[in-house]
Amino acid sequence: MNGGHDLGGMHGLGCINPEPEHSEKVFHHEWEQSVFGLTLASAFLRQWNLDQSRHARERQHPADYLRNSYYENWYQGLLKLLFEKELITQAELDSGKAVPAETQLTSNVLKAAAVKAAMLKGGPVNMEIKHPPLYKRGDRVHILNINPEGHTRLPRYARGKFGTVDIHHGAHVFPDSNALGIREGQHLYGVIFTSDELWGLEAKTNFKVSIDLWEPYLETA
Numbered sequence: 001m002n003g004g005h006d007l008g009g010m011h012g013l014g015c016i017n018p019e020p021e022h023s024e025k026v027f028h029h030e031w032e033q034s035v036f037g038l039t040l041a042s043a044f045l046r047q048w049n050l051d052q053s054r055h056a057r058e059r060q061h062p063a064d065y066l067r068n069s070y071y072e073n074w075y076q077g078l079l080k081l082l083f084e085k086e087l088i089t090q091a092e093l094d095s096g097k098a099v100p101a102e103t104q105l106t107s108n109v110l111k112a113a114a115v116k117a118a119m120l121k122g123g124p125v126n127m128e129i130k131h132p133p134l135y136k137r138g139d140r141v142h143i144l145n146i147n148p149e150g151h152t153r154l155p156r157y158a159r160g161k162f163g164t165v166d167i168h169h170g171a172h173v174f175p176d177s178n179a180l181g182i183r184e185g186q187h188l189y190g191v192i193f194t195s196d197e198l199w200g201l202e203a204k205t206n207f208k209v210s211i212d213l214w215e216p217y218l219e220t221a
Contacts, residue, residue, distance in 0.1 A: 001055075001149055004062030005073075008155045032071040039078050040119075044110040047085045050123065051179040055151035056080045125173040127185030133215070135189060139165045140221040143191075143213065151179035154217045157198055162221050163191040166210060174214055187215040 007013060018024075027033050043053065057065070057077030065073060082088045092098055110118060135141060145160035146152070153175045167190040174186040193209045 001058060001151065002147055002156060003058050004060070004065035005058045006156050008157055010157070027071075029071075035071045035075045035078070039074055041110050042078060042082065042087075044108050044118070045087070046108050047087065048081050049178055049181070049183070050125075051151055051173075051175040052181070053077060053081065054175075055179045056084075058151065127171045127173060129171040129185040129187075133168050133187040133189075135165045135168070135187075135215070135218065135220075137165055137167060141165060141189075141191060141218045142221045144217055144219060146217075148176065150176060152176050154213065155211070158193065158211055158213070161193060161197050163193040163197070163211075166190045166192045169212065172214070174216065176214075176216070189213055189215070189218070191218075 027036070039053070043050075048056075054077075057073045059080065060068075060073070060076055064076070068076065079093070083090070089099065141163055143154070143158050143161050143163065146154065147159075169188040169190065171185040172188045174184050177184050189212070190210050191213050193211065195205065195207045195209065198209060
């Protein structure tokens with residue numbers, strides 16, 4: 001979907017001034033650690049997947065998304081999912097006290113002793129699929145100019161542009177379908193773009209940008 005979350009390459013937002021990796025904090029405030037922990041622990045209930053979680057954050061009003069900090073957006077997305085899955089009520093949130101439910105989700109509860117192993121294991125999204133890749137290294141491709149209402153990992157600034165396939169990453173879970181609860185694999189490619197292709201000839205410097213894009217986003221140029 002198009003929204004406040006898709007900021008890459010947009011005009012008028014000024015220069016990016018990221019914190020240097022060596023000095024950037026993992027968490028800037030103590031409450032951010034709690035939001036991170038709550039989000040991961042809730043995900044182990046298996047009531048939603050990663051792309052549904054991302055889409056929940058995106059479904060905020062754009063003004064709210066831009067006003068919130070990174071982990072505030074995580075928190076708002078988590079609340080949306082918890083309400084939608086009827087895991088908590090507004091009264092419970094307001095009071096800070098849980099009301100015992102008729103049925104308890106206990107089968108996938110993440111225990112404290114298992115956190116380290118779960119984090120190291122991760123959640124691989126590579127898949128085996130039957131059909132071979134349509135593209136290979138060096139192929140020229142055109143990026144579809146789509147504006148889906150649901151979740152997508154195709155950034156707006158790359159839509160309608162031309163690029164060159166640099167690498168085939170194999171097949172991975174297709175996020176657009178996964179956000180709808182449909183787990184299917186699609187081939188994933190690293191596609192190289194020139195800066196003037198993405199942002200015009202007036203780009204101050206000439207450089208290249210690599211974007212990982214799924215096969216349904218592409219067509220032969």
